[in-house]
Amino acid sequence: MGRLWMNTVPQRWHIDMLMITCPWCGPRDESEFTYGGEANIERPTDPEALDDAAWADYLFMRSNPKGWHEEQWCHAHGCRRWFKAERHTVSYAIRRTWPMDEESS
Amino acid sequence: MQNYSIFNLARHALGGHRGWKPAWREATPKPRYKVIIVGGGGHGLATAYYLAKVHGIRDVAVLEKGWIGGGNTGRNTTIVRSNYLWDASAALYEKSLQLWEGLSQDINYNVMFSQRGVLNLGHNLQDMRDIRRRVNANQLNGVDGEVLDTAGVKRLVPFINTSPDIRYPVLGASWQPRAGIARHDAVAWGYARAADSLGVDIIENCEVTGVRRDNGKVTGVETTRGVIEADRVGVVVAGHAGVLAEMAGFRLPIESHPLQALVSEPLKPILDTVVMSNAIHVYVSQSDKGELVIGAGVDSYTGYGQRGSFQTMEHFLSALIELYPIFSRLRMLRHWGGIVDTAPDASPIISSTPVDGLFFNVGWGTGGFKATPGSGWVFAHTLATGTPHEINAPFSLERFHSGALVDEHGAAAVAH
Ligand SMILES: Cc1cc2nc3c(=O)[nH]c(=O)nc-3n(C[C@H](O)[C@H](O)[C@H](O)COP(=O)(O)OP(=O)(O)OC[C@H]3O[C@@H](n4cnc5c(N)ncnc54)[C@H](O)[C@@H]3O)c2cc1C
Ligand SMILES: [Zn+2]
Numbered sequence: 057m058g059r060l061w062m063n064t065v066p067q068r069w070h071i072d073m074l075m076i077t078c079p080w081c082g083p084r085d086e087s088e089f090t091y092g093g094e095a096n097i098e099r100p101t102d103p104e105a106l107d108d109a110a111w112a113d114y115l116f117m118r119s120n121p122k123g124w125h126e127e128q129w130c131h132a133h134g135c136r137r138w139f140k141a142e143r144h145t146v147s148y149a150i151r152r153t154w155p156m157d158e159e160s161s
Numbered sequence: 162m163q164n165y166s167i168f169n170l171a172r173h174a175l176g177g178h179r180g181w182k183p184a185w186r187e188a189t190p191k192p193r194y195k196v197i198i199v200g201g202g203g204h205g206l207a208t209a210y211y212l213a214k215v216h217g218i219r220d221v222a223v224l225e226k227g228w229i230g231g232g233n234t235g236r237n238t239t240i241v242r243s244n245y246l247w248d249a250s251a252a253l254y255e256k257s258l259q260l261w262e263g264l265s266q267d268i269n270y271n272v273m274f275s276q277r278g279v280l281n282l283g284h285n286l287q288d289m290r291d292i293r294r295r296v297n298a299n300q301l302n303g304v305d306g307e308v309l310d311t312a313g314v315k316r317l318v319p320f321i322n323t324s325p326d327i328r329y330p331v332l333g334a335s336w337q338p339r340a341g342i343a344r345h346d347a348v349a350w351g352y353a354r355a356a357d358s359l360g361v362d363i364i365e366n367c368e369v370t371g372v373r374r375d376n377g378k379v380t381g382v383e384t385t386r387g388v389i390e391a392d393r394v395g396v397v398v399a400g401h402a403g404v405l406a407e408m409a410g411f412r413l414p415i416e417s418h419p420l421q422a423l424v425s426e427p428l429k430p431i432l433d434t435v436v437m438s439n440a441i442h443v444y445v446s447q448s449d450k451g452e453l454v455i456g457a458g459v460d461s462y463t464g465y466g467q468r469g470s471f472q473t474m475e476h477f478l479s480a481l482i483e484l485y486p487i488f489s490r491l492r493m494l495r496h497w498g499g500i501v502d503t504a505p506d507a508s509p510i511i512s513s514t515p516v517d518g519l520f521f522n523v524g525w526g527t528g529g530f531k532a533t534p535g536s537g538w539v540f541a542h543t544l545a546t547g548t549p550h551e552i553n554a555p556f557s558l559e560r561f562h563s564g565a566l567v568d569e570h571g572a573a574a575v576a577h
Contacts, residue, residue: 073471087472091461108562116414116505116561120403122465146465
């Protein structure tokens with residue numbers, strides 16, 4: 057496997073993997089993490105009070121912005137803790153990461 | 162429209178092939194159209210073509226922010242099949258497959274549709290049960306298919322690794338003989354040319370930047386080439402569905418993900434079918450130029466960068482060489498990515514929206530190329546009449562409120 061990609065993939069790809077800073081473990085390769093989607097989606101405290109449209113909004117609708125995005129990641133192959141990150145969905149640059157229970161901004 | 166035929170080819174050969182005209186006009190936007198299509202990919206162009214041809218609506222513009230075929234239409238791995246599990250999907254993709262079968266004649270453009278069959282491999286008992294169930298469902302819906310065992314797969318692909326002690330042994334496959342591949346650029350160019358010849362304006366380098374509304378009704382769009390008014394607007398922008406929805410003031414159950422593919426150096430003919438594997442997520446076919454066309458699943462995170470992540474590539478290449486050790490010393494030539502619009506049930510949204518007169522045809526995710534003709538067919542009907550065709554009625558935005566999802570995740574084998 058190693059030989060295969062060394063032969064075929066231009067050098068710059070080696071640095072193209074995301075470097076994600078786990079709030080507890082520090083900077084690690086993207087391959088140690090799993091993605092958990094858009095952040096700050098709160099489960100309605102009183103689901104009975106919601107109509108179908110409001111429930112669908114909570115369950116399925118996403119902002120899916122082209123630009124900065126607050127999202128959830130889990131350091132699955134490390135400390136296994138969830139945290140939030142602000143990542144740009146075009147450049148993939150990560151501006152900051154912070155623990156789940158801290159305020160966004 | 163200048164006809165493409167052997168006679169015209171001979172005639173133009175005498176003139177040193179200097180007499181060919183551009184396949185479509187370079188149209189300047191008019192201030193107003195009956196219908197505006199946002200997005201000049203295969204789906205948008207097919208929609209425009211069937212609007213003009215089937216519904217007689219020719220006052221149509223297709224607005225494309227880049228160039229025709231520069232989106233997913235020109236970036237996909239061209240697998241065409243219709244062996245989806247649920248009735249609603251089977252009807253949609255089978256309608257499309259039937260249109261594929263006559264497409265080159267219909268639009269007088271060779272889309273090189275090659276019905277070389279598609280295999281979806283099974284690697285464990287549950288895979289095989291799912292395959293059997295899906296093939297049964299396909300047969301009940303009049304979609305061709307059969308279940309093959311390991312030997313049956315080996316007969317079609319003699320060099321596949323069928324040893325029982327690999328990590329994911331090949332236990333069998335579903336086989337759809339009428340499935341295959343097509344030339345993706347030709348599909349975009351062919352539909353563009355055919356729509357243009359019926360009077361549709363194809364406007365490239367024209368990005369839609371806003372959706373104009375009055376009292377909850379669409380009145381037109383703002384673009385980098387000015388405001389253009391319309392009675393109805395159809396949005397067919399694949400990976401940018403969320404961006405357009407935001408312009409129109411609502412959200413969609415869609416997330417955009419990078420999906421990548423690559424091609425190898427050309428080989429002599431070795432693989433005359435398409436082989437896909439859901440479980441280990443790699444699929445491969447051989448193009449007419451001899452290159453292996455190889456793809457995999459999406460990157461896990463959302464993204465609008467048209468490139469794929471490295472570990473996804475590593476993952477599907479290791480799957481590739483376990484299944485086909487013979488490919489292990491191949492060099493790869495090109496690698497690219499597209500942005501795919503994925504819905505929670507892995508089915509498209511072909512639907513009216515909260516804005517009157519504004520319709521969306523999005524959410525095709527990793528598998529919409531095969532649906533290009535059928536998608537255009539039903540969306541043209543929807544735009545012409547203001548109501549869905551019976552085939553796309555189940556694919557409304559409403560389904561996320563009612564809960565009547567068309568869950569093709571896994572059900573339809575690999576979602577390409
Ligand atoms: C790597 C890869 C492999 C794939 N493999 C397969 C496969 O094997 N089989 C299969 O069936 N499907 C496959 N797909 C999926 C398939 O490519 C898509 O579902 C399908 O091509 C979508 O067609 P479209 O015409 O809607 O999209 P596109 O061709 O992407 O067209 C949308 C157009 O909208 C334009 N646009 C966006 N925003 C704006 C705006 N604001 N204003 C104006 N224009 C705008 C874009 O520039 C683009 O040209 C694959 C996709 C990828 C990326
Ligand atoms: Zn950690």
